[in-house]
Amino acid sequence: GAVVSQHPSRVICKSGTSVKIECRSLDFQATTMFWYRQFPKQSLMLMATSNEGSKATYEQGVEKDKFLINHASLTLSTLTVTSAHPEDSSFYICSARLAGGRGYNEQFFGPGTRLTVL
Amino acid sequence: DAKTTQPNSMESNEEEPVHLPCNHSTISGTDYIHWYRQLPSQGPEYVIHGLTSNVNNRMASLAIAEDRKSSTLILHRATLRDAAVYYCILRGQAGTALIFGKGTTLSVSS
Numbered sequence: 001g002a003v004v005s006q007h008p009s010r011v012i013c014k015s016g017t018s019v020k021i022e023c024r025s026l027d028f029q030a031t032t033m034f035w036y037r038q039f040p041k042q043s044l045m046l047m048a049t050s051n052e053g054s055k056a057t058y059e060q061g062v063e064k065d066k067f068l069i070n071h072a073s074l075t076l077s078t079l080t081v082t083s084a085h086p087e088d089s090s091f092y093i094c095s096a097r098l099a100g101g102r103g104y105n106e107q108f109f110g111p112g113t114r115l116t117v118l
Numbered sequence: 119d120a121k122t123t124q125p126n127s128m129e130s131n132e133e134e135p136v137h138l139p140c141n142h143s144t145i146s147g148t149d150y151i152h153w154y155r156q157l158p159s160q161g162p163e164y165v166i167h168g169l170t171s172n173v174n175n176r177m178a179s180l181a182i183a184e185d186r187k188s189s190t191l192i193l194h195r196a197t198l199r200d201a202a203v204y205y206c207i208l209r210g211q212a213g214t215a216l217i218f219g220k221g222t223t224l225s226v227s228s
């Protein structure tokens with residue numbers, strides 16, 4: 001099956017710094033990538049949808065200036081958490097949609113990135 | 119997308135079948151039923167999906183009620199590695215993001 005990777009898998013940073021998380025589709029091209037956030041004991045919450053070559057669409061309540069998303073190629077999307085604070089500590093998961101996929105199982109998930117802000 | 123209702127938790131013994139229910143009484147005719155699962159500290163993993171007919175794959179079976187207002191994910195022989203949160207998700211338009219509810223936490227005992 002299609003593989004999605006995330007880097008780093010775990011990051012610890014100081015409050016006020018910025019952190020970049022990469023999401024790559026390893027063996028397929030993804031026209032659309034999705035970013036989710038998951039707090040402990042809670043479900044995944046969709047943050048934004050990014051399409052290659054265009055601006056991301058953010059869900060209500062998600063600050064676009066704080067969570068910068070870049071989808072520069074069909075295999076790479078990045079999420080930058082700017083000026084991170086302890087409340088941004090969470091599990092961030094990306095998902096990629098197979099380009100040209102018509103099936104309904106075409107959304108593949110990365111392994112997640114655990115962000116801890118001290 | 120229509121809402122789904124799942125039990126918060128279920129328990130099973132190893133090597134026994136597990137039936138995970140999902141209610142979706144407001145499902146529309148074009149909504150597909152998806153099941154994903156999430157193991158601890160990992161991203162979600164696709165399990166199975168269907169529209170109207172029952173579906174089988176190497177991981178599980180999906181039984182869909184005739185009126186489509188409910189479905190059941192069937193794990194034929196639970197293993198310890200099947201302990202996870204199972205999400206039942208409806209999606210009507212291909213390509214849109216999957217929206218996750220609370221899911222069912224499945225515990226498997228040896």
